[in-house]
Amino acid sequence: MTETRLRFPPSPTGYLHIGGARTALYNWLFARQTGGKLILRIEDTDTGRSTQESIQGILDGLEWLGIDFDEGPYFQTDFAEEHTATAQKLVEEGLAYKCFCTKEVLDTKRETALAAKKPLGYDRTCRNLTAAEIAVKEQEDNPYVIRFKIPERTGTAGYNDKILGRIESDYKEIDDFVIVRSNGKPLYLLCNVTDDIRDKITHIIRGQDHMTNTIKQVLLYEALKAPLPVFAHMPLTLDTKKAKISKRSHGEIVAVQFYRDHGFIPWALNNFLALLGWSAGDDKEIFSKEELIKEFSLERINKSSSIFNYHKNDPKFFTDPKAISINEHYLRTMDITELGSMIQIELKKENLWDEKYGNEKKEWYHNTLNLIRDRFHTLKDFTSLGRAYFADDFVVEEKPLKKNILKHEGLKQWLPVLADKYEQLENFNLEETERVVRELADKLEIKPGIIINGMRTAVTGQLAGPSMFDILVTIGQKRVVDRLKNIGRLYPPPDEQ
RNA sequence: GUCCCCAUCGUCUAGUCAGGUCCAGGACAUCGGCCUUUCACGCCGACAACACCGGUUCGAAUCCGGUUGGGGACGCCA
Numbered sequence: 403m404t405e406t407r408l409r410f411p412p413s414p415t416g417y418l419h420i421g422g423a424r425t426a427l428y429n430w431l432f433a434r435q436t437g438g439k440l441i442l443r444i445e446d447t448d449t450g451r452s453t454q455e456s457i458q459g460i461l462d463g464l465e466w467l468g469i470d471f472d473e474g475p476y477f478q479t480d481f482a483e484e485h486t487a488t489a490q491k492l493v494e495e496g497l498a499y500k501c502f503c504t505k506e507v508l509d510t511k512r513e514t515a516l517a518a519k520k521p522l523g524y525d526r527t528c529r530n531l532t533a534a535e536i537a538v539k540e541q542e543d544n545p546y547v548i549r550f551k552i553p554e555r556t557g558t559a560g561y562n563d564k565i566l567g568r569i570e571s572d573y574k575e576i577d578d579f580v581i582v583r584s585n586g587k588p589l590y591l592l593c594n595v596t597d598d599i600r601d602k603i604t605h606i607i608r609g610q611d612h613m614t615n616t617i618k619q620v621l622l623y624e625a626l627k628a629p630l631p632v633f634a635h636m637p638l639t640l641d642t643k644k645a646k647i648s649k650r651s652h653g654e655i656v657a658v659q660f661y662r663d664h665g666f667i668p669w670a671l672n673n674f675l676a677l678l679g680w681s682a683g684d685d686k687e688i689f690s691k692e693e694l695i696k697e698f699s700l701e702r703i704n705k706s707s708s709i710f711n712y713h714k715n716d717p718k719f720f721t722d723p724k725a726i727s728i729n730e731h732y733l734r735t736m737d738i739t740e741l742g743s744m745i746q747i748e749l750k751k752e753n754l755w756d757e758k759y760g761n762e763k764k765e766w767y768h769n770t771l772n773l774i775r776d777r778f779h780t781l782k783d784f785t786s787l788g789r790a791y792f793a794d795d796f797v798v799e800e801k802p803l804k805k806n807i808l809k810h811e812g813l814k815q816w817l818p819v820l821a822d823k824y825e826q827l828e829n830f831n832l833e834e835t836e837r838v839v840r841e842l843a844d845k846l847e848i849k850p851g852i853i854i855n856g857m858r859t860a861v862t863g864q865l866a867g868p869s870m871f872d873i874l875v876t877i878g879q880k881r882v883v884d885r886l887k888n889i890g891r892l893y894p895p896p897d898e899q
Numbered sequence: 900g901u902c903c904c905c906a907u908c909g910u911c912u913a914g915u916c917a918g919g920u921c922c923a924g925g926a927c928a929u930c931g932g933c934c935u936u937u938c939a940c941g942c943c944g945a946c947a948a949c950a951c952c953g954g955u956u957c958g959a960a961u962c963c964g965g966u967u968g969g970g971g972a973c974g975c976c977a
Protein backbone atom coordinates (compact mmCIF):
# COMPACT_ATOMS: atom_id res chain seq x y z
CA MET A 403 0.00 0.00 0.00
CA THR A 404 1.51 3.27 -1.07
CA GLU A 405 1.39 6.32 1.13
CA THR A 406 -1.54 8.67 0.69
CA ARG A 407 -0.60 12.11 -0.50
CA LEU A 408 -3.03 15.00 -0.36
CA ARG A 409 -2.80 18.64 -1.15
CA PHE A 410 -4.46 21.91 -0.36
CA PRO A 411 -3.98 24.28 -3.28
CA PRO A 412 -5.39 27.74 -2.51
CA SER A 413 -5.10 30.56 -4.97
CA PRO A 414 -3.81 33.56 -3.07
CA THR A 415 -6.40 36.02 -4.25
CA GLY A 416 -8.04 36.72 -0.89
CA TYR A 417 -8.06 35.64 2.70
CA LEU A 418 -8.68 32.08 3.82
CA HIS A 419 -12.43 31.72 4.07
CA ILE A 420 -14.37 29.09 5.92
CA GLY A 421 -15.11 27.11 2.74
CA GLY A 422 -11.41 26.87 1.98
CA ALA A 423 -10.65 26.08 5.59
CA ARG A 424 -13.13 23.24 5.52
CA THR A 425 -11.54 21.84 2.37
CA ALA A 426 -8.14 22.08 4.03
CA LEU A 427 -9.52 20.43 7.15
CA TYR A 428 -10.99 17.47 5.27
CA ASN A 429 -7.75 16.93 3.39
CA TRP A 430 -5.78 17.23 6.59
CA LEU A 431 -8.04 14.81 8.46
CA PHE A 432 -7.74 12.24 5.73
CA ALA A 433 -3.98 12.61 5.51
CA ARG A 434 -3.57 12.29 9.26
CA GLN A 435 -5.93 9.35 9.46
CA THR A 436 -4.11 7.43 6.77
CA GLY A 437 -0.67 8.39 7.97
CA GLY A 438 -0.09 10.18 4.69
CA LYS A 439 1.26 13.55 3.72
CA LEU A 440 -0.46 16.89 3.23
CA ILE A 441 1.09 19.26 0.75
CA LEU A 442 0.42 22.97 0.62
CA ARG A 443 0.66 24.39 -2.84
CA ILE A 444 0.03 28.04 -3.55
CA GLU A 445 -1.55 28.29 -6.98
CA ASP A 446 -0.37 31.71 -7.93
CA THR A 447 -0.45 31.47 -11.71
CA ASP A 448 -3.01 34.26 -11.87
CA THR A 449 -0.31 36.86 -11.34
CA GLY A 450 -2.75 39.70 -11.73
CA ARG A 451 -4.74 38.76 -8.67
CA SER A 452 -2.26 36.96 -6.45
CA THR A 453 -0.88 38.95 -3.53
CA GLN A 454 1.72 38.48 -0.84
CA GLU A 455 -0.72 39.50 1.93
CA SER A 456 -3.08 36.84 0.76
CA ILE A 457 -0.37 34.19 0.95
CA GLN A 458 0.48 35.30 4.48
CA GLY A 459 -3.19 35.38 5.43
CA ILE A 460 -3.69 31.82 4.26
CA LEU A 461 -0.58 30.63 6.09
CA ASP A 462 -1.66 32.40 9.28
CA GLY A 463 -5.18 31.06 9.05
CA LEU A 464 -4.02 27.47 8.63
CA GLU A 465 -1.55 27.81 11.46
CA TRP A 466 -4.19 29.23 13.78
CA LEU A 467 -6.52 26.35 12.95
CA GLY A 468 -3.73 23.89 13.64
CA ILE A 469 -3.82 22.47 10.13
CA ASP A 470 -0.19 21.64 9.56
CA PHE A 471 1.29 20.39 6.33
CA ASP A 472 4.18 18.07 5.59
CA GLU A 473 5.49 19.59 2.38
CA GLY A 474 5.46 23.06 1.00
CA PRO A 475 4.36 25.64 0.59
CA TYR A 476 5.23 25.07 -3.03
CA PHE A 477 4.52 27.86 -5.45
CA GLN A 478 2.98 26.93 -8.74
CA THR A 479 4.80 29.67 -10.64
CA ASP A 480 8.11 28.01 -9.72
CA PHE A 481 7.16 25.16 -12.01
CA ALA A 482 6.18 27.27 -15.02
CA GLU A 483 8.81 25.68 -17.25
CA GLU A 484 7.56 22.23 -16.49
CA HIS A 485 3.99 23.29 -17.29
CA THR A 486 5.02 24.79 -20.60
CA ALA A 487 7.08 21.74 -21.48
CA THR A 488 4.13 19.50 -20.72
CA ALA A 489 1.92 21.54 -23.01
CA GLN A 490 4.58 21.41 -25.70
CA LYS A 491 4.76 17.67 -25.40
CA LEU A 492 1.01 17.37 -25.81
CA VAL A 493 1.14 19.46 -28.98
CA GLU A 494 3.95 17.34 -30.38
CA GLU A 495 2.04 14.18 -29.67
CA GLY A 496 -1.02 15.57 -31.41
CA LEU A 497 -3.01 15.65 -28.18
CA ALA A 498 -3.25 19.44 -28.14
CA TYR A 499 -3.25 22.10 -30.82
CA LYS A 500 -2.59 25.74 -31.46
CA CYS A 501 -5.68 27.90 -31.77
CA PHE A 502 -5.41 31.25 -33.48
CA CYS A 503 -8.93 32.44 -32.77
CA THR A 504 -8.76 35.80 -31.06
CA LYS A 505 -10.39 36.52 -27.74
CA GLU A 506 -12.59 39.14 -29.39
CA VAL A 507 -13.93 36.71 -31.97
CA LEU A 508 -14.61 34.09 -29.30
CA ASP A 509 -16.30 36.59 -27.02
CA THR A 510 -18.60 37.60 -29.84
CA LYS A 511 -19.37 33.99 -30.63
CA ARG A 512 -20.11 33.28 -26.99
CA GLU A 513 -22.48 36.21 -26.73
CA THR A 514 -24.26 35.20 -29.91
CA ALA A 515 -24.60 31.66 -28.65
CA LEU A 516 -25.90 32.86 -25.34
CA ALA A 517 -28.47 35.09 -27.01
CA ALA A 518 -29.53 32.29 -29.33
CA LYS A 519 -29.62 29.93 -26.35
CA LYS A 520 -27.15 27.60 -27.98
CA PRO A 521 -24.30 25.72 -26.28
CA LEU A 522 -21.38 27.96 -25.38
CA GLY A 523 -18.40 25.77 -26.16
CA TYR A 524 -15.55 26.40 -28.56
CA ASP A 525 -16.47 25.49 -32.14
CA ARG A 526 -13.10 23.82 -32.83
CA THR A 527 -12.28 26.07 -35.79
CA CYS A 528 -8.54 25.59 -35.41
CA ARG A 529 -8.59 21.93 -34.49
CA ASN A 530 -8.14 20.70 -38.01
CA LEU A 531 -5.77 23.28 -39.45
CA THR A 532 -3.17 21.70 -41.72
CA ALA A 533 0.51 21.98 -40.98
CA ALA A 534 0.77 24.46 -43.84
CA GLU A 535 -2.03 26.64 -42.50
CA ILE A 536 -0.45 26.68 -39.08
CA ALA A 537 2.94 27.59 -40.58
CA VAL A 538 1.40 30.55 -42.39
CA LYS A 539 -0.34 31.85 -39.26
CA GLU A 540 2.83 31.47 -37.25
CA GLN A 541 4.83 33.34 -39.88
CA GLU A 542 2.32 36.15 -39.75
CA ASP A 543 3.04 36.24 -36.03
CA ASN A 544 -0.55 35.59 -35.07
CA PRO A 545 -0.89 34.98 -31.37
CA TYR A 546 -2.29 31.61 -30.37
CA VAL A 547 -3.42 29.65 -27.37
CA ILE A 548 -2.95 25.93 -26.94
CA ARG A 549 -6.06 23.86 -26.59
CA PHE A 550 -6.37 20.32 -25.40
CA LYS A 551 -7.83 18.02 -28.04
CA ILE A 552 -10.78 16.16 -26.55
CA PRO A 553 -10.49 12.61 -27.97
CA GLU A 554 -12.73 11.82 -30.90
CA ARG A 555 -14.83 9.17 -29.20
CA THR A 556 -18.41 8.21 -28.70
CA GLY A 557 -19.76 7.45 -25.26
CA THR A 558 -18.71 9.01 -22.02
CA ALA A 559 -15.68 10.01 -20.03
CA GLY A 560 -15.89 9.71 -16.29
CA TYR A 561 -14.48 8.87 -12.92
CA ASN A 562 -15.59 7.28 -9.70
CA ASP A 563 -16.17 9.88 -7.07
CA LYS A 564 -15.70 8.76 -3.50
CA ILE A 565 -18.65 10.88 -2.39
CA LEU A 566 -20.94 11.13 -5.41
CA GLY A 567 -20.37 7.79 -7.07
CA ARG A 568 -19.83 7.39 -10.79
CA ILE A 569 -19.72 10.71 -12.65
CA GLU A 570 -19.85 10.67 -16.43
CA SER A 571 -20.07 13.12 -19.24
CA ASP A 572 -20.57 12.62 -22.93
CA TYR A 573 -17.40 13.31 -24.92
CA LYS A 574 -19.27 15.66 -27.20
CA GLU A 575 -20.21 17.84 -24.23
CA ILE A 576 -16.59 18.48 -23.33
CA ASP A 577 -14.94 21.61 -24.65
CA ASP A 578 -11.49 21.78 -26.22
CA PHE A 579 -10.22 23.78 -23.28
CA VAL A 580 -7.27 26.16 -23.30
CA ILE A 581 -4.15 24.95 -21.50
CA VAL A 582 -1.75 27.76 -22.45
CA ARG A 583 -2.59 31.45 -22.81
CA SER A 584 -1.57 33.47 -25.86
CA ASN A 585 1.16 35.06 -23.73
CA GLY A 586 2.65 31.61 -23.22
CA LYS A 587 1.49 31.24 -19.60
CA PRO A 588 -0.03 27.85 -18.81
CA LEU A 589 -3.46 27.68 -17.21
CA TYR A 590 -4.99 26.08 -14.14
CA LEU A 591 -6.37 22.87 -15.63
CA LEU A 592 -2.94 21.89 -16.93
CA CYS A 593 -0.78 23.27 -14.11
CA ASN A 594 -2.92 21.64 -11.50
CA VAL A 595 -2.68 18.19 -13.10
CA THR A 596 1.01 18.52 -13.88
CA ASP A 597 1.72 19.44 -10.26
CA ASP A 598 -0.50 16.74 -8.85
CA ILE A 599 1.29 14.16 -10.98
CA ARG A 600 4.72 15.44 -9.93
CA ASP A 601 3.66 15.61 -6.27
CA LYS A 602 2.29 12.08 -6.58
CA ILE A 603 -1.08 13.12 -5.22
CA THR A 604 -3.24 10.08 -4.51
CA HIS A 605 -6.46 11.73 -3.28
CA ILE A 606 -8.04 14.96 -4.40
CA ILE A 607 -10.65 16.30 -2.02
CA ARG A 608 -12.15 19.52 -3.31
CA GLY A 609 -15.47 21.31 -3.78
CA GLN A 610 -18.23 20.20 -6.10
CA ASP A 611 -17.68 23.34 -8.15
CA HIS A 612 -14.71 21.45 -9.63
CA MET A 613 -16.75 18.58 -11.02
CA THR A 614 -16.63 19.69 -14.63
CA ASN A 615 -12.93 20.48 -14.28
CA THR A 616 -12.38 16.95 -13.10
CA ILE A 617 -13.87 15.44 -16.24
CA LYS A 618 -11.40 17.48 -18.28
CA GLN A 619 -8.51 16.70 -15.99
CA VAL A 620 -9.23 12.98 -16.14
CA LEU A 621 -8.58 13.24 -19.87
CA LEU A 622 -5.38 15.12 -19.17
CA TYR A 623 -4.19 12.35 -16.84
CA GLU A 624 -4.87 9.88 -19.61
CA ALA A 625 -2.99 11.97 -22.18
CA LEU A 626 -0.04 12.26 -19.80
CA LYS A 627 -0.20 8.52 -19.09
CA ALA A 628 -0.43 9.09 -15.37
CA PRO A 629 -2.49 7.06 -12.93
CA LEU A 630 -5.74 8.68 -11.81
CA PRO A 631 -5.98 9.81 -8.20
CA VAL A 632 -9.09 9.22 -6.12
CA PHE A 633 -11.51 12.12 -6.41
CA ALA A 634 -13.89 13.26 -3.71
CA HIS A 635 -16.05 16.30 -4.40
CA MET A 636 -17.38 17.78 -1.22
CA PRO A 637 -20.61 19.76 -0.97
CA LEU A 638 -20.48 23.50 -1.21
CA THR A 639 -21.28 25.85 1.63
CA LEU A 640 -24.02 28.33 0.81
CA ASP A 641 -25.51 31.27 2.63
CA THR A 642 -29.08 31.48 3.88
CA LYS A 643 -30.15 32.69 0.44
CA LYS A 644 -28.43 29.66 -1.05
CA ALA A 645 -25.71 31.63 -2.75
CA LYS A 646 -22.12 30.45 -2.66
CA ILE A 647 -20.31 32.13 0.20
CA SER A 648 -17.67 34.57 -0.93
CA LYS A 649 -15.55 37.38 0.34
CA ARG A 650 -17.21 39.74 -2.07
CA SER A 651 -20.77 39.29 -0.88
CA HIS A 652 -20.23 38.30 2.75
CA GLY A 653 -17.13 40.14 3.84
CA GLU A 654 -15.18 39.31 6.96
CA ILE A 655 -17.81 37.02 8.48
CA VAL A 656 -16.59 34.19 6.23
CA ALA A 657 -12.90 34.84 6.92
CA VAL A 658 -11.10 32.49 9.25
CA GLN A 659 -9.35 35.52 10.70
CA PHE A 660 -12.70 36.89 11.85
CA TYR A 661 -13.14 33.92 14.15
CA ARG A 662 -9.66 34.27 15.52
CA ASP A 663 -10.29 37.96 16.20
CA HIS A 664 -13.63 37.28 17.84
CA GLY A 665 -12.35 34.86 20.42
CA PHE A 666 -13.05 31.51 18.86
CA ILE A 667 -11.15 28.48 20.05
CA PRO A 668 -9.43 27.14 16.92
CA TRP A 669 -10.48 23.58 17.44
CA ALA A 670 -14.09 24.65 18.06
CA LEU A 671 -14.16 26.18 14.59
CA ASN A 672 -12.67 23.00 13.12
CA ASN A 673 -15.27 20.95 14.93
CA PHE A 674 -18.04 23.14 13.55
CA LEU A 675 -16.62 23.08 10.03
CA ALA A 676 -16.24 19.30 10.11
CA LEU A 677 -19.94 18.97 10.88
CA LEU A 678 -20.90 21.17 7.96
CA GLY A 679 -21.22 18.38 5.45
CA TRP A 680 -20.06 15.38 7.43
CA SER A 681 -21.29 13.38 10.38
CA ALA A 682 -20.01 10.35 12.22
CA GLY A 683 -23.27 8.49 11.70
CA ASP A 684 -24.27 8.49 15.34
CA ASP A 685 -25.30 11.37 17.57
CA LYS A 686 -21.78 12.41 18.41
CA GLU A 687 -21.04 16.03 17.60
CA ILE A 688 -18.15 17.02 19.79
CA PHE A 689 -14.86 15.49 18.73
CA SER A 690 -11.39 15.91 20.06
CA LYS A 691 -8.70 16.21 17.43
CA GLU A 692 -7.74 12.56 17.89
CA GLU A 693 -11.34 11.41 17.72
CA LEU A 694 -12.08 13.33 14.57
CA ILE A 695 -8.97 12.03 12.83
CA LYS A 696 -9.99 8.53 13.79
CA GLU A 697 -13.66 8.76 12.85
CA PHE A 698 -13.55 10.93 9.74
CA SER A 699 -14.34 9.22 6.47
CA LEU A 700 -14.81 10.31 2.91
CA GLU A 701 -17.77 7.97 2.48
CA ARG A 702 -19.72 9.79 5.16
CA ILE A 703 -19.40 13.21 3.58
CA ASN A 704 -22.80 14.46 2.45
CA LYS A 705 -23.76 14.91 -1.14
CA SER A 706 -25.94 17.95 -0.67
CA SER A 707 -24.69 21.41 0.03
CA SER A 708 -25.07 22.91 3.46
CA ILE A 709 -26.05 26.35 4.58
CA PHE A 710 -23.92 28.57 6.75
CA ASN A 711 -26.67 29.88 8.97
CA TYR A 712 -25.57 33.42 9.43
CA HIS A 713 -28.00 36.33 9.54
CA LYS A 714 -26.61 39.75 9.04
CA ASN A 715 -27.27 42.13 11.92
CA ASP A 716 -28.66 39.42 14.15
CA PRO A 717 -28.44 41.03 17.60
CA LYS A 718 -28.11 37.72 19.39
CA PHE A 719 -25.78 35.74 17.15
CA PHE A 720 -22.82 37.30 15.42
CA THR A 721 -22.31 34.14 13.39
CA ASP A 722 -23.88 30.71 12.90
CA PRO A 723 -25.52 29.83 16.26
CA LYS A 724 -24.22 26.30 16.08
CA ALA A 725 -20.67 27.54 15.70
CA ILE A 726 -21.12 29.71 18.77
CA SER A 727 -22.68 26.89 20.69
CA ILE A 728 -19.77 24.58 19.92
CA ASN A 729 -17.35 27.30 20.94
CA GLU A 730 -19.24 27.71 24.23
CA HIS A 731 -19.13 24.01 24.79
CA TYR A 732 -15.35 23.97 24.57
CA LEU A 733 -15.11 27.13 26.64
CA ARG A 734 -16.82 25.55 29.60
CA THR A 735 -15.57 21.98 29.32
CA MET A 736 -12.00 22.23 28.16
CA ASP A 737 -9.05 21.66 30.45
CA ILE A 738 -8.66 24.71 32.66
CA THR A 739 -4.91 24.92 32.15
CA GLU A 740 -5.37 24.94 28.41
CA LEU A 741 -8.07 27.59 28.70
CA GLY A 742 -5.77 29.50 31.01
CA SER A 743 -3.12 29.76 28.29
CA MET A 744 -5.66 31.02 25.79
CA ILE A 745 -6.99 33.63 28.18
CA GLN A 746 -3.46 34.62 29.06
CA ILE A 747 -3.02 35.80 25.49
CA GLU A 748 -6.23 37.81 25.70
CA LEU A 749 -5.26 39.35 29.03
CA LYS A 750 -1.84 40.31 27.70
CA LYS A 751 -3.44 42.07 24.75
CA GLU A 752 -5.46 44.17 27.18
CA ASN A 753 -2.55 44.73 29.57
CA LEU A 754 -4.40 42.79 32.23
CA TRP A 755 -1.95 39.94 32.60
CA ASP A 756 -0.14 39.58 35.90
CA GLU A 757 2.89 37.28 35.97
CA LYS A 758 1.65 36.00 39.34
CA TYR A 759 -1.23 34.30 37.51
CA GLY A 760 1.36 31.90 36.21
CA ASN A 761 2.96 31.34 39.60
CA GLU A 762 1.72 31.99 43.13
CA LYS A 763 -1.73 33.10 41.95
CA LYS A 764 -2.16 30.26 39.46
CA GLU A 765 -4.78 28.53 41.54
CA TRP A 766 -6.73 31.75 41.94
CA TYR A 767 -6.42 32.37 38.21
CA HIS A 768 -7.79 28.96 37.30
CA ASN A 769 -10.56 29.12 39.91
CA THR A 770 -11.62 32.51 38.62
CA LEU A 771 -11.78 31.34 35.02
CA ASN A 772 -13.74 28.35 36.19
CA LEU A 773 -16.17 30.58 38.06
CA ILE A 774 -16.95 32.84 35.10
CA ARG A 775 -16.53 30.60 32.05
CA ASP A 776 -20.11 29.21 32.10
CA ARG A 777 -21.66 32.50 31.09
CA PHE A 778 -19.26 33.43 28.31
CA HIS A 779 -19.45 32.83 24.58
CA THR A 780 -15.95 33.65 23.37
CA LEU A 781 -12.44 34.18 24.68
CA LYS A 782 -12.99 37.91 24.28
CA ASP A 783 -15.66 37.93 26.97
CA PHE A 784 -13.06 37.26 29.64
CA THR A 785 -11.49 40.65 29.12
CA SER A 786 -14.71 42.57 28.45
CA LEU A 787 -17.52 41.14 30.56
CA GLY A 788 -14.99 39.62 32.94
CA ARG A 789 -12.74 42.66 33.23
CA ALA A 790 -13.73 43.40 36.83
CA TYR A 791 -12.02 40.20 37.96
CA PHE A 792 -8.67 41.38 36.67
CA ALA A 793 -8.71 45.18 36.90
CA ASP A 794 -10.45 48.13 38.49
CA ASP A 795 -11.17 50.00 35.29
CA PHE A 796 -14.17 47.91 34.33
CA VAL A 797 -17.21 49.43 32.68
CA VAL A 798 -20.43 49.73 34.63
CA GLU A 799 -23.13 48.86 32.15
CA GLU A 800 -26.08 51.17 31.83
CA LYS A 801 -28.88 48.71 32.30
CA PRO A 802 -27.73 47.32 35.67
CA LEU A 803 -26.70 50.79 36.74
CA LYS A 804 -30.27 51.95 36.42
CA LYS A 805 -31.90 48.83 37.71
CA ASN A 806 -29.61 47.86 40.56
CA ILE A 807 -28.06 51.14 41.68
CA LEU A 808 -29.89 54.32 40.71
CA LYS A 809 -33.30 52.86 41.49
CA HIS A 810 -32.28 52.49 45.11
CA GLU A 811 -30.99 55.79 46.41
CA GLY A 812 -30.31 54.23 49.81
CA LEU A 813 -27.47 52.11 48.47
CA LYS A 814 -25.36 55.23 48.40
CA GLN A 815 -25.29 55.02 52.21
CA TRP A 816 -25.77 51.29 52.69
CA LEU A 817 -22.92 50.01 50.57
CA PRO A 818 -20.24 52.06 52.36
CA VAL A 819 -21.64 50.76 55.64
CA LEU A 820 -21.33 47.25 54.28
CA ALA A 821 -17.82 48.07 53.14
CA ASP A 822 -16.85 48.98 56.69
CA LYS A 823 -18.22 45.74 58.02
CA TYR A 824 -16.39 43.79 55.32
CA GLU A 825 -13.19 45.62 56.06
CA GLN A 826 -13.32 44.43 59.64
CA LEU A 827 -14.12 40.85 58.71
CA GLU A 828 -11.38 38.49 59.73
CA ASN A 829 -12.51 35.62 57.60
CA PHE A 830 -13.59 37.00 54.26
CA ASN A 831 -15.25 33.78 53.13
CA LEU A 832 -18.56 32.66 51.63
CA GLU A 833 -20.41 32.17 54.94
CA GLU A 834 -19.23 35.38 56.61
CA THR A 835 -19.81 37.68 53.65
CA GLU A 836 -23.31 36.34 53.27
CA ARG A 837 -24.08 36.54 56.98
CA VAL A 838 -23.04 40.20 57.11
CA VAL A 839 -25.25 41.14 54.15
CA ARG A 840 -28.28 39.36 55.55
CA GLU A 841 -27.84 40.94 58.97
CA LEU A 842 -27.55 44.36 57.41
CA ALA A 843 -30.63 43.86 55.28
CA ASP A 844 -32.48 42.66 58.32
CA LYS A 845 -31.49 45.70 60.32
CA LEU A 846 -32.41 48.07 57.50
CA GLU A 847 -35.61 46.14 56.91
CA ILE A 848 -35.02 45.79 53.21
CA LYS A 849 -34.85 42.76 50.96
CA PRO A 850 -31.36 41.23 50.81
CA GLY A 851 -31.70 41.16 47.02
CA ILE A 852 -31.50 44.93 46.84
CA ILE A 853 -28.14 44.99 48.53
CA ILE A 854 -26.87 41.90 46.75
CA ASN A 855 -27.74 43.12 43.30
CA GLY A 856 -26.54 46.62 44.01
CA MET A 857 -23.31 45.13 45.22
CA ARG A 858 -23.07 42.98 42.11
CA THR A 859 -23.17 45.98 39.89
CA ALA A 860 -20.87 48.02 42.10
CA VAL A 861 -18.30 45.25 42.22
CA THR A 862 -18.51 43.80 38.68
CA GLY A 863 -20.39 46.39 36.62
CA GLN A 864 -22.71 43.65 35.45
CA LEU A 865 -26.38 42.83 35.73
CA ALA A 866 -25.76 39.17 36.24
CA GLY A 867 -23.00 36.76 37.02
CA PRO A 868 -21.93 33.96 39.33
CA SER A 869 -23.10 33.62 42.88
CA MET A 870 -22.46 36.96 44.61
CA PHE A 871 -20.46 35.57 47.47
CA ASP A 872 -18.24 33.58 45.15
CA ILE A 873 -17.57 36.83 43.36
CA LEU A 874 -16.67 38.63 46.58
CA VAL A 875 -14.23 35.99 47.69
CA THR A 876 -12.71 35.77 44.22
CA ILE A 877 -12.25 39.49 43.76
CA GLY A 878 -10.90 39.80 47.27
CA GLN A 879 -11.53 41.79 50.39
CA LYS A 880 -9.58 44.92 49.57
CA ARG A 881 -10.94 45.41 46.08
CA VAL A 882 -14.49 44.71 47.19
CA VAL A 883 -14.25 47.19 50.06
CA ASP A 884 -12.82 49.88 47.76
CA ARG A 885 -15.47 49.38 45.15
CA LEU A 886 -18.28 49.46 47.69
CA LYS A 887 -16.93 52.59 49.35
CA ASN A 888 -16.75 54.24 45.99
CA ILE A 889 -20.42 53.71 45.22
CA GLY A 890 -21.06 57.44 45.26
CA ARG A 891 -19.22 57.82 41.94
CA LEU A 892 -22.05 56.01 40.21
CA TYR A 893 -24.65 58.57 41.21
CA PRO A 894 -24.90 61.86 39.38
CA PRO A 895 -23.55 64.85 41.35
CA PRO A 896 -26.31 66.53 43.42
CA ASP A 897 -26.24 69.85 41.53
CA GLU A 898 -27.01 68.12 38.28
CA GLN A 899 -30.14 66.44 39.54
C1' G B 900 -29.95 27.89 -22.94
C1' U B 901 -26.72 23.17 -22.49
C1' C B 902 -24.51 19.67 -19.26
C1' C B 903 -23.73 17.88 -14.26
C1' C B 904 -25.02 17.34 -9.03
C1' C B 905 -28.49 17.52 -5.07
C1' A B 906 -33.50 17.21 -2.29
C1' U B 907 -35.57 14.67 5.75
C1' C B 908 -37.53 19.77 11.26
C1' G B 909 -35.82 27.22 10.68
C1' U B 910 -30.27 25.37 10.50
C1' C B 911 -26.57 21.06 10.84
C1' U B 912 -27.91 16.12 10.36
C1' A B 913 -29.24 10.21 11.57
C1' G B 914 -32.00 6.80 8.81
C1' U B 915 -31.48 5.66 1.97
C1' C B 916 -26.58 1.42 -0.65
C1' A B 917 -28.78 -4.30 1.96
C1' G B 918 -37.65 -1.61 1.92
C1' G B 919 -40.83 -3.42 7.59
C1' U B 920 -37.78 -2.29 14.20
C1' C B 921 -39.34 5.33 11.60
C1' C B 922 -47.12 8.05 12.65
C1' A B 923 -38.84 9.51 11.39
C1' G B 924 -33.81 9.95 16.05
C1' G B 925 -30.04 13.67 17.75
C1' A B 926 -27.88 18.67 17.95
C1' C B 927 -28.39 24.03 17.46
C1' A B 928 -32.08 27.77 17.58
C1' U B 929 -37.06 28.96 19.65
C1' C B 930 -40.76 28.37 23.63
C1' G B 931 -42.10 26.38 28.60
C1' G B 932 -40.64 24.20 33.43
C1' C B 933 -37.13 22.87 37.45
C1' C B 934 -32.82 24.91 39.92
C1' U B 935 -31.46 30.08 41.54
C1' U B 936 -30.99 36.62 45.68
C1' U B 937 -29.38 37.73 39.50
C1' C B 938 -27.90 35.77 34.90
C1' A B 939 -26.05 31.65 32.97
C1' C B 940 -24.75 26.48 33.29
C1' G B 941 -27.23 21.95 34.13
C1' C B 942 -31.61 18.95 33.97
C1' C B 943 -36.75 18.02 32.14
C1' G B 944 -40.38 19.01 28.45
C1' A B 945 -42.77 21.31 23.97
C1' C B 946 -42.80 22.98 18.90
C1' A B 947 -40.91 21.36 14.26
C1' A B 948 -39.34 17.64 8.44
C1' C B 949 -39.45 12.68 4.63
C1' A B 950 -40.66 18.72 -2.00
C1' C B 951 -44.69 16.81 -5.37
C1' C B 952 -46.99 13.04 -8.62
C1' G B 953 -47.01 8.21 -10.33
C1' G B 954 -45.01 3.12 -10.35
C1' U B 955 -42.97 -1.55 -8.02
C1' U B 956 -44.29 -4.13 -3.37
C1' C B 957 -48.23 -7.35 1.46
C1' G B 958 -45.33 -2.97 3.01
C1' A B 959 -41.65 2.99 0.49
C1' A B 960 -38.21 8.48 3.81
C1' U B 961 -35.66 4.19 1.67
C1' C B 962 -36.18 1.17 -5.04
C1' C B 963 -37.80 3.08 -10.25
C1' G B 964 -39.83 7.04 -13.50
C1' G B 965 -41.42 11.92 -14.00
C1' U B 966 -42.36 16.93 -12.18
C1' U B 967 -40.88 20.93 -9.30
C1' G B 968 -37.25 23.32 -6.53
C1' G B 969 -32.10 24.45 -5.31
C1' G B 970 -26.98 24.49 -6.54
C1' G B 971 -22.72 24.10 -9.76
C1' A B 972 -20.13 24.38 -14.46
C1' C B 973 -20.13 26.33 -19.31
C1' G B 974 -13.17 32.07 -18.90
C1' C B 975 -6.72 33.21 -22.59
C1' C B 976 -9.72 32.84 -13.44
C1' A B 977 -8.31 29.29 -9.87
